[in-house]
Amino acid sequence: MDLLLVGGGGREHALLKALLKSPKVNKVYVLPGNAAMEGSRVKLVPIRPDQITEIADFAVFHQVDFAVIGPDDPLAMGCVDELEASGIPCFGPDRAAARIESSKAFAKELMKKYHIPTADFRVFDMKEDALAYLKDCPVPVVVKADGLALGKGVTVAMTRDEAIRAVRDLMEKRRFGASGDRVVIEEYLEGPEVSVLCFTDGKTVKPMVSSMDHKRALDGDCGPNTGGMGVIAPNPFYTEDVAAQAMEKIFLPTVRAMEKEGCPFRGCLYFGLMITKDGPKVIEYNSRFGDPETQAVLPLMESSLLDVMTACREGTLDGADVRFSPLCSCTVVQASAGYPGSYDKGLPFSMPGDTGDVRFYAAGVARADKKDPKKGLCTSGGRVACVTALAPTLEEAVEKAYAHVDDIRFDNAFHRGDIGRRALNSFS
């Protein structure tokens, strides 16, 4: 089979490696991919994820057999609708189903209607109404842009003033453009967070191994929010009991709700949960694999990713083999100094090949000179690359990931030194 993979980050590098394990795969076109993904069966194509007409034209011209969409933007723009209309089968939700991530108001109304546990909330289209509500609502309180905002549209406001500033930033200064013209203001929840990526064909749900992202830039969960600086999997707070509650009260009801609403979700549905004293509650849905959760979770997958993805598309997930190793994994992201603010690009970059239980995934990496491959690779993004280590225990996986993170080399590299520490301390 010839596959098409949309995206170019660490998540897509992990998807690519997992897909290439299938003997059915002949070639993978990655749009646009990154320079570290190149290989004998991999062709990088300079089409951006938001160029959905060009993506569909390319897929038709090259007679692609199956397409996998990584990032949220093309899903929200209808990339799957466009490809499927052109006769290309896809893994990923169509535009209507992708609203579960692209509109927080849609997601919250869905949860309310179908009694899926989540934080209490209000939706506002007018700044004056949002500000009036903030005058005497309980604090802390959480202010969220309705639309996509690169994971940066959420303010957990510890004070009323902070919440007011967040609303003004979104609705007056329009910091995220139209994404913030509607805001969701919600109840502040407390508890450990867990990410659960689930395969679904619109009816059946098969969860992958749970994980824990570390979103802040600096040790001790300090500093600004980032796309994610490291992950451990499985998440030790996600006990069998919590998993059973999540399946019964959250995963199945969500998939059934989407079907009832006429927009069945097929693809990877990402549940961001908080384990509160009243049980697990939904913090957010994503309509795609998480980044960097995917880099920690997919190396643990023992069954064929391609077969599971095609089963999600065909509606046969119920009979599909979805198996994960009992090992643990830890992913540590190597970032460029300054990230998530401004940082240097174009720094000479190197990263070793994978060994059995240590894997490397690149994100912000490009060719130093497009015309001369001998010039090697350089950095081109903030989250440059990551390492994932597998081991029988979480402690060993963490230790092994840290033993190899500096094998990812470029000037001014930095990583968090405490991925997994809080979880390990809680269980030691």
Ligand code: AMP
């Ligand atoms: P989101 O983009 O919706 O996942 O939010 C980003 C982060 O903000 C989450 O990972 C949580 O740490 C935090 N957060 C979001 N909603 C809430 C809430 N209702 N209560 C407490 N923290 C929250």
Ligand code: GLY
């Ligand atoms: N790691 C969080 C996300 O992918 O949204």
